[in-house]
Amino acid sequence: MVEKENYYLLLRSFDEDLDADNAEKLRDALNSSEELRAEQERILAIRNMISSRKVSFKPGFRDRVLNRISEEHHPQFIKPDFNQTFVNVFKKVALTGVAAIVILLLSIYYSSSRLGVDTIVGDPYSDESLVSYLLYENIDE
Amino acid sequence: MKDLLGLGDLELIELSRKGDDQAFGVIISRYEHQIARTVIGMLGDTEEAEDVGQETFIRFFRSLDKFRGDSALGTYLTRIAINLSLNELNKKKKTLSLFYKRGEDKLTMFDVPEPGDEFDRSDKKEIVDKALQQLDHGFRSVIVLRLLEGYSTKDTADILNLPLGTVLSRLSRAQEKLKEILIPLMQ
Numbered sequence: 001m002v003e004k005e006n007y008y009l010l011l012r013s014f015d016e017d018l019d020a021d022n023a024e025k026l027r028d029a030l031n032s033s034e035e036l037r038a039e040q041e042r043i044l045a046i047r048n049m050i051s052s053r054k055v056s057f058k059p060g061f062r063d064r065v066l067n068r069i070s071e072e073h074h075p076q077f078i079k080p081d082f083n084q085t086f087v088n089v090f091k092k093v094a095l096t097g098v099a100a101i102v103i104l105l106l107s108i109y110y111s112s113s114r115l116g117v118d119t120i121v122g123d124p125y126s127d128e129s130l131v132s133y134l135l136y137e138n139i140d141e
Numbered sequence: 142m143k144d145l146l147g148l149g150d151l152e153l154i155e156l157s158r159k160g161d162d163q164a165f166g167v168i169i170s171r172y173e174h175q176i177a178r179t180v181i182g183m184l185g186d187t188e189e190a191e192d193v194g195q196e197t198f199i200r201f202f203r204s205l206d207k208f209r210g211d212s213a214l215g216t217y218l219t220r221i222a223i224n225l226s227l228n229e230l231n232k233k234k235k236t237l238s239l240f241y242k243r244g245e246d247k248l249t250m251f252d253v254p255e256p257g258d259e260f261d262r263s264d265k266k267e268i269v270d271k272a273l274q275q276l277d278h279g280f281r282s283v284i285v286l287r288l289l290e291g292y293s294t295k296d297t298a299d300i301l302n303l304p305l306g307t308v309l310s311r312l313s314r315a316q317e318k319l320k321e322i323l324i325p326l327m328q
Contacts, residue, residue: 011313015287015294043316046323050288053269055181057194062169065198066162072199 003029006036014043150214158205168214169198175215175290176222182285183226185274193229197222212299219290220300223282230278272322280315283308
């Protein structure tokens with residue numbers, strides 16, 4: 001069984017300079033413990049396994065990055081984003097709609113000199129409505 | 142292009158600032174393997190790693206004027222790459238937490254694979270990749286910078302903006318975890 005303190009000294013020794021006392025302690029422990037030496041070799045093997053790992057991006061990485069940069073600098077070449085286009089079109093339609101409503105309200109105001117629910121939606125008891133009502137009532141009979 | 146290859150980083154940056162795309166291309170070629178080690182170490186060999194790798198260089202391109210050369214270009218790019226990778230992992234963690242019950246995802250963090258499962262069929266690269274992916278983000282970043290990139294513990298602390306003591310203790314604990322995961326597979 002490896003002594004815990006020596007084991008932690010061993011772990012630390014890979015990444016930091018131990019002070020003289022701890023360095024000597026670890027040296028003695030390594031000389032006297034075969035198990036600790038085996039542990040040292042195992043950790044070294046793992047570190048080598050990780051540090052020797054070779055990875056890379058798929059071929060053409062440089063060109064892909066440069067293309068993206070070029071798209072940023074020349075936005076006319078960027079394919080339109082559907083959502084963004086939809087939002088832009090919606091904004092235009094909404095603004096036109098609001099403008100139409102405002103013009104309609106103004107024209108109602110100028111033609112009837114007032115702006116109320118009756119002038120906007122129409123008077124349900126106007127003569128015309130009354131005539132139609134009576135006419136339909138007669139037809140039903 | 143041939144002439145550009147002989148130029149130093151600062152000269153290439155100066156040319157890139159003036160709009161020389163080829164000069165920036167040389168910078169990418171020079172550092173893409175280093176950035177690949179960082180982002181693939183952090184995110185695995187995935188589409189996200191490629192995206193984060195690209196984004197690293199694009200962010201650098203956008204901030205060319207801000208680069209004063211206080212740190213080496215490789216370190217500067219690594220810092221961008223590691224921060225983007227950590228952001229990506231946090232995003233993923235948040236998404237996962239929507240699907241898993243609280244605490245359930247933590248079980249997989251240090252799950253030691255049983256000998257005989259799919260690890261046996263994987264080659265060395267995949268084994269290391271999967272072992273790294275089982276480390277918690279904080280441990281993984283110090284292992285990637287110290288062991289994969291070969292930065293000193295002081296530089297690792299600087300890049301991660303952590304105290305040196307934290308980096309040293311994370312390295313010790315990460316090594317222990319990696320030993321737990323990898324030793325059964327190496328035998």
